Amino acid sequence: MNTALYWFRSDLRLIDNPNFLSACKASDHLLPIYVHAPQESLIWGFERISQHRQQFLRDALNDLQQQLERLGSDLLELQVPQASSSSAVDLVINAAHHHGIKTIYCEVIEAPEEMQAITALRQAGLTVHAELESTMIAVNNLPFAPDAMPDQFTQFRNAIEKAKYLFAEPVLAPSHIPPLPEGFNRSGLIPGAQTPIRAESLIQRTGHPHSSFPHYRESCRGGTTAAIAHLRQYLERALPHSYKATRNQLHGLDYSSKLSPWLALGCISARSIMQALKQFESEQGANEGSYWLWFELLWRDYFRVLHLKYGNQLYCASGLNQSEKPIHNARGFEHWCSGTTGESIVDAGMRELKATGYLSNRLRQVVASYLIYDLHSDWRAGAAWFESQLLDYDVYSNQGNWLYIAGRGTDPRGGRRFNPQKQAQDHDANGSYRALWLGD
Known part of the structure; x- marks a missing residue:
């Protein structure tokens, strides 16, 4: 047996x-x-x-x-x-x-x-x-061995597009699950463990009314059921066609796909998303927006393959280069976490993150840059705070993106510093986002 x-x-x-x-x-x-x-x-x-x-x-x-x-x-x-x-x-x-x-x-x-x-x-x-x-493209079908992958994302993408292998077909769910072991008891005592409280009535069903991902609502709850329903309505409303044009917005449910929280827990797979997206494109047409969804999922794969190549090196203070160990401004970091740095776009973003567990991709880059280059704090502290706070925390993407911004990963520019005033002007010119979270 x-x-x-x-x-x-x-x-x-x-x-x-x-x-x-x-x-x-x-x-x-x-x-x-x-x-x-x-x-x-x-x-x-x-x-x-x-x-x-x-x-x-x-x-x-x-x-x-x-x-x-x-x-x-x-x-x-x-x-x-x-x-x-x-x-x-x-x-x-x-x-x-x-x-x-x-x-x-x-x-x-x-x-x-x-x-x-x-x-x-x-x-x-x-x-x-x-x-x-968890990859969109099966690792054994990449056009290169993981340890020989191109370090720069553009070269990585070009090689994959040239190979024309854009995603692996998902497999079906099992039609039958073998029976549980004899004597199984869900509340039976396992040595060294306690049984967590599972009662639905103990789950808090409230959240911030301005959340861009209101996980307390039925439509945004965790789980495969909500993930599939969300993907279906996203495609039915043809939102992939506008994805590239709206993805840098700061607030709202529809400006981006919002699939990342479900992807992070594996409630839905990247392969299932791509299968549905390709069906959508065959029926309603492909454009730059729908391509860009694949492009973003490819970034997710890129960070996974990067882990296969470099492993523990990605978790060293110096990352992939020989940079000096980062200094840490503990007081500045505390102000950053609480959204009290005095830089309005950064403070608004950090307050949204703490209040809702979500933050737009654009602001994730802006606040990360500010911590590293303006507050001169350790990038690893920022990565740890994102791990703690983000609904869609993913170990691969979180580590990869922080290294990239800090110039300790594979960014050919050697790091990405964002000017917060320019970012505010470009993406929140009327100040509505800042007013929402700073109460002005």
């Missing part, structure tokens, strides 16, 4: 989840599991996951559990207790041992902490089947 455990990480879906499909095909019994890490403070002195992202995650897990239940399965959720010396991977190991399981399936996340977890599973004597499946 082959019993396996599936560890959901940032792939909270059944549709187009090749790793989960493989687990279903190879197992007689299957235990789906999700582990909540402790809310430990980082070295910068704040919690790792904001309340906004916790709420969005809670919704996504509720939706995933319902999908599993419809196919006769369930989701075991475990929580690392506060002040515990255990880690999330310790609880995966404990759950496997508790159920006599020796085989683990999971998604590969090519970042140091996440890869250390895979190593720990194998060191515990478990057989691990894990693949990187």
